[in-house]
Amino acid sequence: MERPGATTLKGNPLTLIGPELKPGDKAPDFEVVDLTLSPVNLAKTGNSVRIFSVVPSLDTPVCDAQTKRFNEEAAKLPGVEIYTISMDLPFAQKRWCGAFGVDRIKMLSDHRSASFGTNYGTLIKELRIECRAIFVLDKDNTIRHVEYVKEVGDHPNYEAALAAARALTG
Numbered sequence: 001m002e003r004p005g006a007t008t009l010k011g012n013p014l015t016l017i018g019p020e021l022k023p024g025d026k027a028p029d030f031e032v033v034d035l036t037l038s039p040v041n042l043a044k045t046g047n048s049v050r051i052f053s054v055v056p057s058l059d060t061p062v063c064d065a066q067t068k069r070f071n072e073e074a075a076k077l078p079g080v081e082i083y084t085i086s087m088d089l090p091f092a093q094k095r096w097c098g099a100f101g102v103d104r105i106k107m108l109s110d111h112r113s114a115s116f117g118t119n120y121g122t123l124i125k126e127l128r129i130e131c132r133a134i135f136v137l138d139k140d141n142t143i144r145h146v147e148y149v150k151e152v153g154d155h156p157n158y159e160a161a162l163a164a165a166r167a168l169t170g
Contacts, residue, residue: 018121
């Protein structure tokens with residue numbers, strides 16, 4: 001399934017591959033790799049409340065800020081696991097985390113098969129990177145909050161995602 005014009009880069013329309021997920025949908029499975037190159041799927045993310053923070057590339061200003069913000073928020077969200085998912089290679093993710101002291105969130109790379117991007121509707125066809133998006137999942141793998149950021153260079157609504165996660169743990 002393709003969604004032409006579902007996201008933009010500097011105002012230019014791009015095509016997203018995959019479904020447009022909505023609150024209430026069951027979270028699709030996926031296979032990505034962690035920093036040790038070990039496979040991770042939905043089940044391996046556990047059964048706590050989870051935030052999947054999806055970014056195009058850690059080496060860009062908004063992705064950098066988004067990932068650092070969720071790393072800071074992780075300390076204030078007991079019972080919530082936060083994952084950053086990008087097409088960056090695990091080696092680059094590890095280097096980036098080390099350079100900035102990011103150690104409270106888990107990094108996942110979708111570079112091998114684009115399984116996350118295809119199943120969550122975040123894969124940008126023209127660039128083979130992820131669009132910016134946030135998914136909040138409850139303990140039963142039901143999506144409770146979704147945001148596909150229209151313009152790749154814009155920040156997501158952090159407060160809405162954090163409020164959704166807090167509501168599920170409170």
